[in-house]
Amino acid sequence: MGVIEDVYEDVETDVPFEEFEAAVEEKVEDMGGLADEETAAMLIAHELRDDEVNSVADIEPGMDDVKFLAKVMTVGEVRTFERDGEDEDGNVLNVEVADESGRITISMWDGMAVDAAETLNAGDVLRIMGRPKEGYNGLEVAVDKAEPDDDAEVDVEATDSYRVEDLAMGTSDVNLLGKVLDTDTIRTFDRDDGTEGRVSNVTLGDETGRIRVTLWDDQADRATELEPNTTVEVVDGYVKERDGSLELHVGDRGAIEAVDEDVEYVPETTDIAALELGETVDIAGGVIETDEKRTFDRDDGSEGQVRNVRVKDGTGEIRVALWGEKADKEIDLADRVVFTDVEIQDGWQDDLEASAGWRSTVSVLEGDAPTGSAGGAGGSADAAAADREAGQGGLSSFGDGASDSAGEAGATADADGGSGDEGGVVEFTGTVVQAGDPVILDDGTETRSVETGANLRLGEEVTVRGMEQGGSIDAEDVF
Numbered sequence: 001m002g003v004i005e006d007v008y009e010d011v012e013t014d015v016p017f018e019e020f021e022a023a024v025e026e027k028v029e030d031m032g033g034l035a036d037e038e039t040a041a042m043l044i045a046h047e048l049r050d051d052e053v054n055s056v057a058d059i060e061p062g063m064d065d066v067k068f069l070a071k072v073m074t075v076g077e078v079r080t081f082e083r084d085g086e087d088e089d090g091n092v093l094n095v096e097v098a099d100e101s102g103r104i105t106i107s108m109w110d111g112m113a114v115d116a117a118e119t120l121n122a123g124d125v126l127r128i129m130g131r132p133k134e135g136y137n138g139l140e141v142a143v144d145k146a147e148p149d150d151d152a153e154v155d156v157e158a159t160d161s162y163r164v165e166d167l168a169m170g171t172s173d174v175n176l177l178g179k180v181l182d183t184d185t186i187r188t189f190d191r192d193d194g195t196e197g198r199v200s201n202v203t204l205g206d207e208t209g210r211i212r213v214t215l216w217d218d219q220a221d222r223a224t225e226l227e228p229n230t231t232v233e234v235v236d237g238y239v240k241e242r243d244g245s246l247e248l249h250v251g252d253r254g255a256i257e258a259v260d261e262d263v264e265y266v267p268e269t270t271d272i273a274a275l276e277l278g279e280t281v282d283i284a285g286g287v288i289e290t291d292e293k294r295t296f297d298r299d300d301g302s303e304g305q306v307r308n309v310r311v312k313d314g315t316g317e318i319r320v321a322l323w324g325e326k327a328d329k330e331i332d333l334a335d336r337v338v339f340t341d342v343e344i345q346d347g348w349q350d351d352l353e354a355s356a357g358w359r360s361t362v363s364v365l366e367g368d369a370p371t372g373s374a375g376g377a378g379g380s381a382d383a384a385a386a387d388r389e390a391g392q393g394g395l396s397s398f399g400d401g402a403s404d405s406a407g408e409a410g411a412t413a414d415a416d417g418g419s420g421d422e423g424g425v426v427e428f429t430g431t432v433v434q435a436g437d438p439v440i441l442d443d444g445t446e447t448r449s450v451e452t453g454a455n456l457r458l459g460e461e462v463t464v465r466g467m468e469q470g471g472s473i474d475a476e477d478v479f
Contacts, residue, residue, distance in 0.1 A: 007041035020044060057101035061139060063132045070097035070104070071154040072124040076173045078117045093117050094140075094172055097126065098156045103168045105140040106130060112143065122158040125149050134457075138170035138240065165208035167239050167246055174237040174248060178204030178211075179263045180230045181340075182361035183223045185325055189447035192436040199442060202226060202256070203340075203361040204234070204248075205265030210340065210361070213237070213248045215256065222256050228363060233259045242431055242461060267338050273315035275344050275352055283318070283354060284338040284365075285311030293327045300426075300468075311337060319347060320354040322362065329362050336365045358443070426473055429463040432456045438472060454478040 008020050020041075027040035035043070059066055076094040083090050093113035095106050106128060108116050127149050130141040161175045182203040189197045200223035202213045213234060215222055226232060236254035240247055250256055269284040289310035296304050307327035310319045320339055322329060331337060339354060340361045347353030356362060428448050430441030435458050439450040450464050452475040464475035 003038040004041045007038065007045050010045070055101035056097070056099045056104050059104060059132050059139065059141065061132055061134055065129060065131055065144065066141065067127070067129045068099070069125065069127055069149065069152055069154060070099050070106075071156055071158060072096070072120055072122055072126060073098050073103065073156075073158050074122060074173045075117065075120050078113050095120060096171060096173055097128070099154050100156060103171050105135065105138075105170055105172050106143050106146070107135065107140055108143045108146070112146075116146070125152045125154050127152070135170075140170065163208045164204075164206050164211050167211065167248065169239060169241050169246065172238040174234065174239065176204070176206075176234045176237065176248065177259070177261060177263050178206045178232060178234070179265045180226050180228050180232060181205045181210060181265065181338075181363040182228065183226060186220045186224065187442070187447055189434065189440045189442065190438075190449070191434050191440070197434065197440075199447075200224070202232075203363075204232065205263075205267070207264050207266065210265065210267070211246060211248050213250060213256065216249065216251045218252060219250045219254065219256060226256075226258065229365075230258050231261050231263045232256050233261075267340065269313075269338065271315040272311075272313050272318050275318065275354075277344055277346065277352060279344045280341055281344065282338065282340045283311070283313070283320075283342060284336070285313040285317070287331055287333055287335045287337055288312045288317065290331060290333060309337075311339075318352060318354055320356055322356050324358060326356050326360065326362050329364075331362070331364060338363045338365060424468065425465065426468045427463060427465045428473060430461070432458055432460045432462065434458075448473060450475050452478055 004021055004024050005017070008017055023044045024037060024040045027043055028035060028037060031040065056068060056070060059068065073096040076096075078091050078093050080089050080091055091110050091113045093108045093116055095108065095116065096103060097106055098104070125148065126146045128141065128143060129145040130143040132139060132141050134140075161177065162171070163176070164178070167174065167176075180202060184201040186198055186200045189199070191197050198217050198220040200215045200220040202215065202223050204211055204213055234248060234250060234254065234256050237248045237250045238254075240249055267282050267284060270279075270281040272283060272285065275281065275283070287309055291308040293305055293307040296306070298304050305324065305327045307322045307329075308319055309322065309331055310317060320342065322331075338361075339356050340363075341359045342354040342356045344352050345355050428441060428443065428450075430443035430448065432439060432441060434440035435456055437451070439452055439454075439456055441448050441450055441462070441464065449472040451472055452464065454462075454475070456462060456478070463479055464473055465477040466473050466475040468474075
């Protein structure tokens, strides 16, 4: 056995020996005799080791060509696009692949895309070589070569549909059944080309969890058309990350439609008696008291609103403040309600209170609720008025022109993330839904126009700080 064979035997690679040998000979020639066959073979082996990754989870942006083994989960549709300055159209196909460590999208182009769409099936195992890059939906691998390996095994289950717990960052072509837990109103924003964009949100749950669904443009109307507790199917969604949580997005290629199927959602709630200050938790209970909705003026001149309800479970009771659009929820005495992602705060007379902000969902469940003694300690309209007059804090404390001091954004911040008077310094955190000039940020409840020279990407979450004039923030700081 020669030196090339010796080095090749020590390398764990799927590159055939003939290709390895040819690469060694080419390396010897390129180095002009400065390296013998053994040295050249070791250099090639080192390059191959750099390219190998042990799992999908090891793939990172900035890597050069990577090679890995994965199973096909879903095969998308070939999309055709026009190339600048060329007469011939291009083709691209997205394929979702996975191993035991995670999932990732691979993109195939032109002739490879057309062939793969005809031959690939869910469950096929591929040996893939390609280049990691940031795609529209997150990290993906642009494929240079993908070959079936019928003898290899990857211990993941291929599926044409997903559950909430199956979703991972970058997953695309998602079909998912879920129960509508909550819906929001439609928000609008201006794009660079002068057109108006539209966005709304729906929260869905299944037996494995829940997820916030962001609906764009033509799909945004669905949030106003779907009723809570309706079972829907999301078709061709894609997963992105926001503030450390996954979101499922539905654009022009996707859809969300009501279907005649049963989906069970059982929230994992925390007992009211076990709640602790500063937690963000899910709670559930029967409604034993409801207050009227109240409005107040924010520092920026806009109007906010809040409504308090009191709920009781088998361990205790607590007042819940519903901010913004959630104050309009139809909640009546004896309803059984689940509140998700509520923040536990100091309330009136040192009681704990729950704050349901824009990230929270409020779901009135079907069936009878446990009953309790209406008019429990605190939370009555008289008590709320008393703490206002006394200047007490808590969720029902509104001075003249005061903002939601114990609510979503602090004593001087408006409930949608901004702060300060018109023309003053404001701070706003949101996701880039339009890059360019101006930048449009969306925080889930509103969109803000931002003037900045920073190079921001679609989908990037940033915080901006600067002077606000004419409804636009002139950002001095972007972080």
